[in-house]
Amino acid sequence: MFNLNFFKQKSPQQRFLFILGLTMLLMYFAIGVVLIFTNILSLDPDKFPKQYQIAFGVVLIVYGAIRFARLINQKDSD
Template sequence: MLSRKQSQEPIQKSPIQRFLFVLGIVFFLMYFILGLTIIFWDQIPLTLSYNGRLAMGTLLIAYSFFRFIRLWQNR
């Protein structure tokens, strides 16, 4: 007998789980794009030096990957 993990039929996710998965992907992309925007946009309306923009953008990109890893593990 095959257990549920070994069966050939994947278990269908509920609509709430699918929605939360898509929402997690959207927020991953949002943080990633925001980090890139802060790093590369010279006319950003924040008074930050280049090093400050680089640090803030890098932290946002790292946080986006942290969220993606957590999302993937919960899947």
């Protein structure tokens, strides 16, 4: 799983990419939550019905979780 010593041994480039991956996870999660629970985006209900908004939000959250799992389980290539 997540090993803090492995994170300390990474190069600065690998650490940056790890933090960028975490940021993208938060972005996917935030957009998914906004689509599901709020009406901030003011999408046209005729073109993008509420059930599709919920489905797309769930897909974004699941995709973010899959990317996070791959990021955590990534092995050092060196």
